[in-house]
Amino acid sequence: xxxxxxxxMEVTVAQWWASLGETIVTMRIEFYGLEPSARQLTLDGxxxxxxxxxxxxxxxxxxxxxxxxxxxxxxxxxxAAKLLPPIAPVCGAPGLGxxxxxxxxxxxxxxxxxxxxxxxxxVSVRFPSLNCHFYESPFEAQLWAIFDANRRLVTYGxxxxxxxxxxxxxxxxxxxxxxxxxxxxxxxxxxxxxxxISLASSLALGFHWSRSDALGVPPPNKPAARRxxxxxxxxxxxxxxxxxxxxxxxxxxxxxxxxxxxxxPEALGATKRPxxxxxxxxxxxxxxxxxxxxxxxxDTSNDPxxxxxxxxxxxxxxxxxxxxxxxxxKKLTAKQKEDKEKKVESTEKKVxxxxxxxxxxxxxxxxxxAMLASLRAECVVAVASExxxxxxxxxxxxxxxxxxxxxxxxxxxxxxxxxxILGLFDRDALAATLxxxxxxxxxxxxxxxxxxxxxxxxxxxxxxxxxxxLADLHMCDAATHPLTxxxxxxxxxxxxxxxxxxxxxxxxxxKLHGRCATAMTALNExxxxxxxxxxxxxxxxxxxxLTALGWEHWVxxxxxxxxxxxxxxxxxxxxxxx
Numbered sequence: 225x226x227x228x229x230x231x232x233m234e235v236t237v238a239q240w241w242a243s244l245g246e247t248i249v250t251m252r253i254e255f256y257g258l259e260p261s262a263r264q265l266t267l268d269g270x271x272x273x274x275x276x277x278x279x280x281x282x283x284x285x286x287x288x289x290x291x292x293x294x295x296x297x298x299x300x301x302x303x304a305a306k307l308l309p310p311i312a313p314v315c316g317a318p319g320l321g322x323x324x325x326x327x328x329x330x331x332x333x334x335x336x337x338x339x340x341x342x343x344x345x346x347v348s349v350r351f352p353s354l355n356c357h358f359y360e361s362p363f364e365a366q367l368w369a370i371f372d373a374n375r376r377l378v379t380y381g382x383x384x385x386x387x388x389x390x391x392x393x394x395x396x397x398x399x400x401x402x403x404x405x406x407x408x409x410x411x412x413x414x415x416x417x418x419x420x421i422s423l424a425s426s427l428a429l430g431f432h433w434s435r436s437d438a439l440g441v442p443p444p445n446k447p448a449a450r451r452x453x454x455x456x457x458x459x460x461x462x463x464x465x466x467x468x469x470x471x472x473x474x475x476x477x478x479x480x481x482x483x484x485x486x487x488x489p490e491a492l493g494a495t496k497r498p499x500x501x502x503x504x505x506x507x508x509x510x511x512x513x514x515x516x517x518x519x520x521x522x523d524t525s526n527d528p529x530x531x532x533x534x535x536x537x538x539x540x541x542x543x544x545x546x547x548x549x550x551x552x553x554k555k556l557t558a559k560q561k562e563d564k565e566k567k568v569e570s571t572e573k574k575v576x577x578x579x580x581x582x583x584x585x586x587x588x589x590x591x592x593x594a595m596l597a598s599l600r601a602e603c604v605v606a607v608a609s610e611x612x613x614x615x616x617x618x619x620x621x622x623x624x625x626x627x628x629x630x631x632x633x634x635x636x637x638x639x640x641x642x643x644x645i646l647g648l649f650d651r652d653a654l655a656a657t658l659x660x661x662x663x664x665x666x667x668x669x670x671x672x673x674x675x676x677x678x679x680x681x682x683x684x685x686x687x688x689x690x691x692x693x694l695a696d697l698h699m700c701d702a703a704t705h706p707l708t709x710x711x712x713x714x715x716x717x718x719x720x721x722x723x724x725x726x727x728x729x730x731x732x733x734x735k736l737h738g739r740c741a742t743a744m745t746a747l748n749e750x751x752x753x754x755x756x757x758x759x760x761x762x763x764x765x766x767x768x769x770l771t772a773l774g775w776e777h778w779v780x781x782x783x784x785x786x787x788x789x790x791x792x793x794x795x796x797x798x799x800x801x802x
Contacts, residue, residue, distance in 0.1 A: 227255070255282050258453065258485040260461075263501050265291075265482060267465055269508030273438040274463045278484045280453040287451045289431040289461060291482025291503055294423055296469070298476045299416040300337045300397075306801050307409060308332040330364055330402050333409035334801045337397040337417045341390055342471065343755070348387040348420040349397055358383050364402040369798060371396050374760070374790045387422070392755050398798040423469060429482060429503065430464035438462035468507060476507040532606070539611060542599055543618050549592040550622035556585045557626065592622075609648075610675070616645045617682045624689050629696045636697065642690035649683050680720060687717040688726050695732050707736060724750040731765055740772045760790045 227233060239247055261277040268274070278287055310330055341347070354366050361383070369380040372393055379388040397417060403409050432438040433451065453459060461484070472478065481500030560581055563574075596619060603612040620641055627634045657676050662669040691713040697705040714733050723730040727750040734743035747766060751758050767782045793799045 229259075256285055256485075257282070257497070258285060258287055260484055260501060265463065265501060265503040267463060267503070267505040269465055269468070269506050272465065273432070273435075274465075276461055276463070277458050278453070278461055279458050280455055283455050285453055285485055287453050287459065287484055288449060288486040289482065289484045290486070291429040291431070291463075291480060291500065292426040293429065293466065293478045293480035293503060293505055294426045295479050296419075296421045296423060296471060296476055297479060298339075298419045298421065298473070300339055300419060301414060301416055302335040302337050302399075304336040304801070305413050306334050307406060308334060308800050328404045330404050331406060331409060332797070332800075333401045333403070333412060334798065335399040335401075335412065335415065335417075336801060337399070338394070339397070339419060340394045341392050341421075343424060344389065344391050345424060345471075346387050346389045346422040348385050349381065350385045350418045350420060351399065351415070352418055353415060354401070355383060355385055362403070362408070364404075366399070366401050367797065368397055368399040369795070371398070371794060371798075372757070375794055376789050376791060377795060385420070387420070391757055393757065398794075398801065400797050421471065423471070423478075426480065427466040427469070427478065427505075429466060429480075432462045432464065433459070435462060438464050465505060472507045474507055474509045478505040478507065479503065535602075535606060536608065536611060539599060539602060539606075539608070539615075542595060543615050546592065546595060546599075546618060547622055549588055549595070550626055552588050553585065553592065554626050556581060556588065560585065610679075613645070613648050613679065613682060616648065617686060620645055620686060620689055624693075627693075630700060632697065632700050635693045635700070638693040639690055639697070642686050642693070645686050646683075646690075649679070649686075651683070654679060654683070684717065684721045684725075687713065687720065688729060691717055691729055691733075695729070695736065698736060710736070724753060727762070728765065731769065735769065735772065740769050744769045744773070757789070760786060763789070 235251075235253065237249060237251065259279045259281055261279070265274060265276060278289075280287075308331065310332065349368060349370065351366075351368070354361070354363070367380065367382050370378040370388070370390070372378055372395055378390065378395070379386075399417070401409060401412060430438075431449070451459065463482075468478075480503045482503045483496045483500045486496045560578075563578060563581070596615075599615050600612070603609075603615060620638075623638055623641060627638050629635070654676060657672075658680060662673050664670060691710060694705065694710040694713050698707060698710060710733065714729070717726065717729075723746060727747060730746050730750075731743040734740070734746065744766070747762065747769065751762055763782055763786050767779050767786070770776075770779045770782060794801075
């Protein structure tokens with residue numbers, strides 16, 4: 225049992241229930257153990273080690289220090305706050321909620337906090353200034369809730385903190401506090417929230433008997449981890465800072481415990497202090513990575529100030545502007561379609577507006593075509609084959625966003641454009657290069673491998689765009705556009721990328737062939753590999769496949785799951801914020 229010195233300890237002896245009559249008891253109390261100079265060890269991450277002393281106050285005893293850090297503590301400031309008047313008790317009813325004595329009006333104050341997780345961890349949300357104050361709390365109420373990126377309620381709490389396991393993703397915590405004094409509520413505007421995050425694996429502390437050992441200097445004879453201390457002997461102990469987890473950020477603290485004495489298993493009582501002594505590590509500033517020094521300083525072809533590099537940079541900027549023009553075309557075309565679908569009488573004003581809109585679409589298209597032609601000519605003159613591929617792949621992506629999925633002419637143009645771009649790739653040479661392991665220490669080979677990986681990514685994007693366009697063509701006119709062309713395109717795509725990397729196309733391809741069960745298997749396999757929760761798009765895709773299979777009961781379950789996982793709004797208290 226762990227005891228605290230300097231205070232009175234009461235020992236109570238009770239008779240065992242099965243013992244009858246009087247019992248003679250002989251009792252002897254012995255104290256043993258080691259005392260550290262600090263019951264709370266604080267390690268500063270800016271130093272290589274911490275120091276403390278251990279003392280054997282009673283008797284000869286072995287010292288075998290050990291400890292670990294298990295929990296990360298992080299403070300988060302609110303990113304938004306809003307003061308809200310009370311709502312009416314019934315929708316549409318007059319007044320401001322319940323009437324309180326002395327005409328008191330209770331206001332709601334909502335604070336919003338954001339945090340992210342990169343892996344599945346156990347998290348506890350705490351507000352130290354408010355927690356564990358129930359009846360004696362100066363505030364009328366306090367309630368907090370965690371919502372995921374889809375506004376789904378994950379968990380909630382009030383006065384007492386509780387831990388909850390959360391998958392990787394982005395989260396928002398909203399805290400509601402109530403009081404009739406606005407000034408008191410507004411003092412909480414910048415109140416931090418404290419997250420207690422359990423680490424996936426604990427961090428072991430390193431204990432050493434000398435500074436040299438703590439610094440890593442190899443001594444002639446490495447001291448043993450176990451030391452024997454005589455009565456009233458003191459010994460210095462040095463604790464090294466462990467390697468920090470990727471989750472840790474500057475300003476965080478990592479907490480845990482440590483012990484200094486460990487008795488033999490056959491000893492009476494606990495072999496070590498049951499709860500240990502507290503240990504805290506302050507996370508230091510992040511490490512600054514060494515800057516990479518280029519070995520090709522004398523290579524004028526890589527000079528960023530050369531005329532060639534400047535021309536390439538200008539062309540790259542113009543390529544990004546093509547996407548801006550394409551976005552404008554998409555918005556104007558959507559407005560045209562929206563105006564046509566509206567059943568409004570054609571007036572002279574409406575006709576004039578339609579003409580102006582059509583002229584705007586035509587003008588933007590002409591600018592887009594002129595810039596594209598100019599960029600292609602510049603790439604040909606500069607013999608920039610790689611930038612030509614970048615330009616045409618960007619053009620294909622722009623046309624894919626503009627293309628109407630029900631217009632056969634536009635879809636056929638998209639397929640033709642994809643075939644033209646595929647002719648720019650030397651697929652045999654690319655496959656041969658990627659099929660051989662490169663020397664990672666050779667910077668030239670590593671640089672070329674990055675270029676080849678980027679080229680492969682562009683090739684996969686082109687093949688995917690072509691296959692999706694062929695699938696849409698088959699949906700529009702199955703007789704003229706059979707599935708053979710789609711099968712060939714999907715087969716080519718599968719040579720460069722796994723089916724799970726483009727699951728929407730894979731599911732659609734199987735579905736067009738009537739293989740809905742196979743499509744469902746592929747979808748489930750893709751979802752199981754994702755760390756994040758299933759997306760709304762995949763759930764809707766799953767519902768479509770279940771409908772095609774005729775499993776209406778499962779369809780209703782998936783539809784209900786979509787409503788729960790992706791609610792239209794937050795719960796009433798927290799939805800009033802914005």
